[in-house]
Amino acid sequence: MSYIDSAIHVYLDDMASNKPAPGGGSAAALAGALGAALGSMVANFTVGKEKFAAVEAQAKAALEECERLRAALTDLVQADVNAYGKYAAATGLPKTTDEEKAHRAATIQQAMKDAAAVPMEVCRKCHEILKVSQQLLEIGNPNLVSDVGCAAEFALAGINAALLNVEVNHAFIKDPAYIDAQKKELAEILPSAQQLHDHIYTETRKRIAK
Numbered sequence: 001m002s003y004i005d006s007a008i009h010v011y012l013d014d015m016a017s018n019k020p021a022p023g024g025g026s027a028a029a030l031a032g033a034l035g036a037a038l039g040s041m042v043a044n045f046t047v048g049k050e051k052f053a054a055v056e057a058q059a060k061a062a063l064e065e066c067e068r069l070r071a072a073l074t075d076l077v078q079a080d081v082n083a084y085g086k087y088a089a090a091t092g093l094p095k096t097t098d099e100e101k102a103h104r105a106a107t108i109q110q111a112m113k114d115a116a117a118v119p120m121e122v123c124r125k126c127h128e129i130l131k132v133s134q135q136l137l138e139i140g141n142p143n144l145v146s147d148v149g150c151a152a153e154f155a156l157a158g159i160n161a162a163l164l165n166v167e168v169n170h171a172f173i174k175d176p177a178y179i180d181a182q183k184k185e186l187a188e189i190l191p192s193a194q195q196l197h198d199h200i201y202t203e204t205r206k207r208i209a210k
Contacts, residue, residue: 004078023080024165025083025084028157028159031161032158035158036069039133066129069129069132072121073126080118080165084115090107109173112172113169116170119161120162123163123189129155131196137200148204
């Protein structure tokens with residue numbers, strides 16, 4: 001089933017049920033998609049406005065970036081569900097002979113890597129949302145400053161939730177090089193994302209207070 005084209009209540013009902021998917025990884029992608037959508041809204045209230053003519057080109061570029069990220073994260077909402085399906089199928093493979101056992105083990109390992117790759121991509125895309133949110137904080141329509149702050153909140157939530165799903169898959173992956181590569185990338189993303197979020201959040205609240 002494709003949740004991308006379904007009503008939101010169907011997705012939420014299935015998440016709330018005893019079905020194994022959608023779960024946290026898919027929800028992380030959805031949080032990121034919401035952040036990107038809010039960024040697009042801010043840009044749309046900036047583009048084409050005479051008052052913001054000086055930043056028109058930048059606002060248009062920010063809008064394109066937000067829409068690109070929204071599309072990618074929307075796809076990742078479903079990709080996480082699909083990744084679990086592949087893992088479940090792998091665990092159901094026959095394991096009678098040594099050859100079957102070896103094939104099953106290898107297929108499960110690949111499915112685990114694929115399952116880790118999806119939330120890893122969510123982390124990357126949400127980091128990009130924080131970068132464009134930083135830009136929108138400076139050039140966007142100030143009447144929507146709270147929405148910029150909300151975009152950053154969803155983006156960081158997406159990263160933190162996705163991180164948990166990367167790590168839970170790492171516990172079962174028997175490829176140290178694969179895990180180390182992802183950990184190295186995360187060690188760069190996480191502090192940068194936190195710094196961007198904290199700046200946006202602090203500045204948003206300051207501007208609201210004014």
